Amino acid sequence: MAEFQDSGRVEQAVERPGLRLRHRPAWLPPARAAELLAALQAEVPWKQEAITLYGRRHLLPRLTCWMADPGCGYRYSGLANAIEPWSPAAAELREALEQLTGWRFNSLLLNRYRDGRDAMGWHADDEPELDPAAPIASLSLGVPRDFRLRPRPSPRRPSGLTSPAGYSMGLASDGSGCAPFNIALHNGDLLLMEAPTQLWWQHALPKRLRVRQERLNLTFRVVR
Ligand SMILES: O=C(O)CCC(=O)C(=O)O
Numbered sequence: 001m002a003e004f005q006d007s008g009r010v011e012q013a014v015e016r017p018g019l020r021l022r023h024r025p026a027w028l029p030p031a032r033a034a035e036l037l038a039a040l041q042a043e044v045p046w047k048q049e050a051i052t053l054y055g056r057r058h059l060l061p062r063l064t065c066w067m068a069d070p071g072c073g074y075r076y077s078g079l080a081n082a083i084e085p086w087s088p089a090a091a092e093l094r095e096a097l098e099q100l101t102g103w104r105f106n107s108l109l110l111n112r113y114r115d116g117r118d119a120m121g122w123h124a125d126d127e128p129e130l131d132p133a134a135p136i137a138s139l140s141l142g143v144p145r146d147f148r149l150r151p152r153p154s155p156r157r158p159s160g161l162t163s164p165a166g167y168s169m170g171l172a173s174d175g176s177g178c179a180p181f182n183i184a185l186h187n188g189d190l191l192l193m194e195a196p197t198q199l200w201w202q203h204a205l206p207k208r209l210r211v212r213q214e215r216l217n218l219t220f221r222v223v224r
Helices: 030-043 088-101
Strands: 012-016 019-024 050-053 056-059 063-068 107-113 120-123 136-142 145-151 181-185 190-194 201-205 215-221
Touching: 030 088, 030 136, 030 215, 088 107, 088 136, 088 215
Parallel strands: none
Antiparallel strands: 012 019, 019 190, 050 056, 063 107, 107 215, 120 201, 136 190, 136 215, 145 181, 145 201
16 A cells, blocks of 8 residues: 555653654545545544533533444543444545554544644543553544643553552642643544553643644554
């Protein structure tokens, strides 16, 4: 699948205590990224879901779709996602990511941020149905957006697990510890979030009101 070979940019390892990321800027060349963006905009059955918090219904500030193999259901924020079959573009990307990583991803969450008012709040992808040993492969298409990371305010860790050396739940007044940080994700970028990142860190996609264009994000996952 030559068309998915990355465009030669170097992979960057981003490491902190309890966090392991691999960032491949422009994993997809711009022309291929543009084709995939257009294909996914057209072929995915996008929905704006609603969640209920403290008895009030809130529309999610983005459009979503859950594609997965049969039986790979997934719940987050109390929302049980209907399983959609793999669309042609999503299926091709899954094959390319399997060749790259050696992991067979059986599910995919697609998020469509219509402009900078659409966003995603702080969370970790640590739902019990996800295989905690598998990476999450995140592909960005469209306008660049900031991806924020921070140590978890209260890590949900298996009992008996001790914190990684140097890990802290925030930055101390003397400047030591784990500070939140930002990665700008551009068109065609691939970000692999490897274990044990989801145990110790949260991520978010903040609003950026000056952004007027659309962005898609695809997170390929392994449901066990
Ligand atoms: O849009 C992004 O880059 C983040 C998506 C995300 O946090 C998620 O799917 O869990």
